[in-house]
Amino acid sequence: MADIAPAPLTASSKPRAPRPANVPSQRVVEFDMFDPPGLQEGLHSAWKRLQDPSLPDLVWTPYNGGHWIATRGKLIKQMFLDHEHFSSECPFLPREAGEQYSFIPTSMDPPQQRPFRRVLNEGIGPKVVDRVKDAIEQLSRTLIADIRNQGRCDFTREYAEIFPIHIFLMIVDLPVKDAARLKYIGDQMTRPDGSMSMAEAIRAFFDYLSPFIDERMRTPGEDAISIIVHSEVNGRPLSKDEALNVCGLVLLAGLDTVVNFLSFSLHYLATHPVERQMLVDDPELIPAATEELLRRFGLVSDARLIKQAIHVDGVLLQAGDMVALPTLLFGLDEREHGCPMHVDFNRADKSHITFGHGVHHCAGAHLARLEVQTTLREWLRQIPDFEIPAGAEIGYQSGIVGAMTRLPLVWATPAAILS
Amino acid sequence: MPNAIFVLPDGQRESVEVANGTHLMRAAVNHGIHAIVGDCGGSAACATCHVYVQEPWLQRLPAPSATEDQLLEATASPRQPNSRLSCQIQMSDALDGIIIDVAPTQW
Ligand code: HEM
Numbered sequence: 001m002a003d004i005a006p007a008p009l010t011a012s013s014k015p016r017a018p019r020p021a022n023v024p025s026q027r028v029v030e031f032d033m034f035d036p037p038g039l040q041e042g043l044h045s046a047w048k049r050l051q052d053p054s055l056p057d058l059v060w061t062p063y064n065g066g067h068w069i070a071t072r073g074k075l076i077k078q079m080f081l082d083h084e085h086f087s088s089e090c091p092f093l094p095r096e097a098g099e100q101y102s103f104i105p106t107s108m109d110p111p112q113q114r115p116f117r118r119v120l121n122e123g124i125g126p127k128v129v130d131r132v133k134d135a136i137e138q139l140s141r142t143l144i145a146d147i148r149n150q151g152r153c154d155f156t157r158e159y160a161e162i163f164p165i166h167i168f169l170m171i172v173d174l175p176v177k178d179a180a181r182l183k184y185i186g187d188q189m190t191r192p193d194g195s196m197s198m199a200e201a202i203r204a205f206f207d208y209l210s211p212f213i214d215e216r217m218r219t220p221g222e223d224a225i226s227i228i229v230h231s232e233v234n235g236r237p238l239s240k241d242e243a244l245n246v247c248g249l250v251l252l253a254g255l256d257t258v259v260n261f262l263s264f265s266l267h268y269l270a271t272h273p274v275e276r277q278m279l280v281d282d283p284e285l286i287p288a289a290t291e292e293l294l295r296r297f298g299l300v301s302d303a304r305l306i307k308q309a310i311h312v313d314g315v316l317l318q319a320g321d322m323v324a325l326p327t328l329l330f331g332l333d334e335r336e337h338g339c340p341m342h343v344d345f346n347r348a349d350k351s352h353i354t355f356g357h358g359v360h361h362c363a364g365a366h367l368a369r370l371e372v373q374t375t376l377r378e379w380l381r382q383i384p385d386f387e388i389p390a391g392a393e394i395g396y397q398s399g400i401v402g403a404m405t406r407l408p409l410v411w412a413t414p415a416a417i418l419s
Numbered sequence: 420m421p422n423a424i425f426v427l428p429d430g431q432r433e434s435v436e437v438a439n440g441t442h443l444m445r446a447a448v449n450h451g452i453h454a455i456v457g458d459c460g461g462s463a464a465c466a467t468c469h470v471y472v473q474e475p476w477l478q479r480l481p482a483p484s485a486t487e488d489q490l491l492e493a494t495a496s497p498r499q500p501n502s503r504l505s506c507q508i509q510m511s512d513a514l515d516g517i518i519i520d521v522a523p524t525q526w
Pocket residue numbers: 088091104105106107117120124168249250253254257258261299300302303327353354355356357359360361362363364365367368
C-alpha cells in the first residue's frame with residue numbers, strides 16, 4: 001500500500017533472546033509485539049510492516065523470549081487448523097505468561113477441547129444472546145442519548161469501556177460496579193504493564209469469581225455462569241476448578257475485545273465522512289459494514305506452541321518453539337484482498353479471521369457482532385456527524401489484544417445548531 | 420434475493436432470504452436458527468452445522484472437499500448420502516428455493 005512507508009523495524013529496549021540454531025539470520029526481525037515500531041501512528045500500520053515485500057512469510061523476533069511470527073493470511077490459517085503441530089497448550093506470549101495461563105478451553109486441543117465448546121455455546125451462544133437483544137439496544141440508545149448533549153466525548157472511556165462490559169456483566173449477572181476492577185485485571189493478561197504477573201492476574205480473577213460460582217452451584221439463576229457451572233462434560237458435571245477456568249476465560253474475552261474494536265470502528269467513521277454518510281443514509285448496510293470493519297481492524301494476536309518439529313515455509317520449527325498468529329494480518333494481506341488497507345463496505349469478499357480460525361473460533365462472535373451493529377446503528381442515528389478535534393492525540397497499545405486508549409470526538413449539539 | 424427453506428428438527432419451516440455468496444450456516448445463525456450451531460465460524464473444523472440437502476438442489480452443489488468429507492464422518496447425527504455442512508454451501512441463483520433439513524443434534 002502506498003500510504004505505508006516500508007520503514008525499518010527498529011529495536012525495543014526489552015531483553016533479546018539469542019538466536020537458536022534453527023533460525024536462519026535472514027528470518028530475524030526486530031519486532032516487540034507489545035511495543036512494535038511505529039505504534040504511535042496506528043496499530044494496524046505498525047503490524048502491517050511485517051508484510052513488507054522484503055520479508056519472508058515466517059519471521060523470528062528475539063523479543064518476548066524469542067518467537068516466530070506468521071505474517072501472511074494463508075500461513076496463519078494453516079497453523080490455526082493444524083492443532084497437532086501447533087498446540088493451544090501455551091496460547092499466549094511471552095511463553096512464561098502463556099504457561100501460567102490455564103483458561104479453558106483456550107489452552108486445550110481437540111478432542112479434550114470439544115465438550116467445553118458445547119458448554120460455552122450454551123452459556124454465551126446465539127440462543128442466549130438473542131434473548132438479551134432488546135436490552136442491548138436499550139442500553140446503547142440510553143448511553144448515546146446521555147453523551148449526545150455534551151457535544152464531545154472520549155469515546156473509549158465514555159462508551160466503548162462501558163457498553164460491552166455492562167452488557168457482558170448483565171449476561172453473567174455480576175455487579176456492574178466491579179467493571180473497572182475486572183477490566184484492570186484483564187488488561188494485565190492481554191497488555192501487561194508489569195504490575196501483575198499472568199499467574200497473579202488469573203488468581204485475582206479466581207478470587208473474585210469463586211464466591212459467585214459457589215453461590216450459583218447452590219442456587220442457579222438464568223445467567224451464563226449458572227448455565228456453565230451446571231453443564232456437563234463427557235457425562236459428568238464440571239469441577240469447580242474447570243468452572244473457574246471457563247468462567248475466567250469468558251470474563252477475559254468479554255471485557256477486552258469489543259471495547260477496543262468499537263474504538264477502531266468509530267475512529268474510522270470519524271475520519272471518513274463519505275463512508276459514514278453511506279451508513280447514515282442506508283442503515284441496512286450496517287451488517288456488511290461491520291464485516292468489512294472486522295476485516296480491516298482485527299486486533300487479537302495469540303500464539304501456539306510447536307509440539308512436533310515441522311518444516312514450514314522452508315524452515316524447521318522445533319518442538320518447544322512458539323509462534324505468534326496475528327489474526328489482524330489476515331485482513332491486511334494483499335494476497336487475500338485487493339487494496340487491503342482501504343475500507344469498502346461493498347467489497348464482495350470481506351473474509352477475515354478476526355474471530356480466529358478453526359476449533360477455537362470465537363465463542364462470543366454472535367454477541368460481538370450484535371454489539372457492534374447495534375452501536376453503529378444507534379450512534380449514527382443520534383450523532384450522524386462527528387469528528388476528531390484538531391490536534392487531538394489518539395492512543396494506541398499493542399499486545400495479545402490491540403487497543404485504542406483515547407478517542408476524543410466532537411459534534412454539534414442540537415442546542416448549538418439552534419443558537 | 421434467493422430463498423432458502425430450513426426445516427427444523429421439530430418440523431417447523433423457516434424461509435430465509437439469503438444474498439448470493441453468503442454461506443447458509445451464517446444466514447441461519449443470523450436469522451436465529453439455533454438448531455444450526457456453526458461453532459468454528461465456518462472454518463470447516465467442527466461439523467456443528469450439519470444439514471441434509473434435498474433434491475434437486477443437492478446435485479447442483481459442488482462435491483464436498485476432502486476436509487468436509489472427513490468432518491461428515493464425525494457428525495453427531497448420522498451421516499446420510501445427502502449430508503452436508505451448511506458452512507460450505509454458498510447461496511446462488513441456482514439454489515433458489517433450496518430445502519434443507521437441519522440435523523436433529525449437532526454435538
Ligand atoms: C470484536 C470482538 C471479539 C474478537 C475480535 C474476538 C476474537 C477472538 C479470537 C481471535 C479467538 C480465538 C483465540 C484462539 O484461537 O486461541 C477468540 C476466542 C474466544 N472468544 Fe472472542 N472475540 C471477541 C469477542 C468476544 C466476546 C464478546 C466474548 C464473550 C462473551 C468472547 C468469547 C470468546 C471465547 C470464550 C473464546 C475461546 C474459544 C475457545 O478457546 O475454544 N469473544 N475470540
